[in-house]
Amino acid sequence: MKYAFRMSTISRYSLGLGLVCTLGLLGCTESKTKNVPTPTPPPPVTTVANEEARDYSQYTEQIWADEFNSGALDQSKWTYELGGGGWGNQELQAYTNSRDNVYQANGNLVIQALRQQSGNNAYTSGRLITKGKQSFRYGRLDVRAKVPQGKGVWPAIWMLGADIDQNNWPVCGEIDIMELRGSRPNELLATMHFGNSASDHRYKGTTKTVATPLSDDFHTYSVVRSKDLLRFFLDGELYYTFTGNDASPFPFNNPFFLILNVAVGGKFDGDPDGSTVLPQQMQVDYARFYQYKQ
Secondary structure, three states: OHHHHHHHHHHHHHHHHHHHHHHHHHHHHHHHHHHOOOOOOOOOOOOOOOOOOOOHHHOOEEEEEEOOOOOOOOOOOOEEOOEOOHHHOOOOEEEOOOOOOEEEEOOEEEEEEEOOOEOOEOEEEOEEEOOOOOOEOOEEEEEEEEOOOOOOEEEEEEEEEOOOOOOOOOOOOEEEEEEOOOOOOOEEEEEEEEOOOHHHOEEEEEEEEOOOOHHHOOEEEEEEEEOOEEEEEEOOEEEEEEEHHHOOOOOOOOOEEEEEEEEEOOOOOOOOOOOOOOOEEEEEEEEEEEEOOO
16 A cells, blocks of 8 residues: 555656646747747839830830920930040941031931041041930830931941949940941841850841831831840831840840940941942931830
8 A cells, every 4th residue: 555655646746747847848838939030021022114015006105205306405315425436346437516416407316427537537426325314124115217328337226234334345235226237228137235244245136128228218116125025116017026035144124225326337337438428317206215004
């Protein structure tokens, strides 16, 4: 009996100790649970305006434009980019802010290339940029223009990454909406330039051939930019598509600024020859940027 009592006492003691330990463990578990930090939820996914691709006709909200109807260049929208030195392409012109080279007339911006000496340059012309004043990301950019022609004449409507001062070309990216070799006025070129460094420069694009010279009349040159997608249009008709699979790195989701210029000579179409008639003009009716309603 004493043994039985002792065993019962021990059993009751063990049971009590077990309950204490169990309650203690529960208390510890509860305490630990209280100290576990609540997981931080992931940040909300933010979308950038117009990153989804839509039909050309759905871009109806005009965000920015220059109609070139005033008597003088609107310098709240444009900057003259000046100088010579070949611009990396062995070009022969000097870009000026002279009214001989850039002016407005009859509702058009006129960029005129002249056979005119300026320093070491035998030609002068004009180059305008929106850098620091207006950049463009997703949406549709239209430029309606009549382009020049002639051997060695090189008109261009194009864009560079707005981060070019931090990420030099071609890291910043280049979008050529319209380039034309003056000796081949029936051919429209659209090209994207990209790469990790100047030594890693790569490009991809297309050449569209049209029935009549582009220099004969005004045409609307457009690029529609969406996330990982660029689409190129001539007079509202799609002729080239460039996707995120076409470039690595792909800088073309970033803001870009617009450039309008007429170069003379260089690697693209060679130098003017005896057949080249100067002056030659690029006339721009308007530049407009549209987005669709969100």
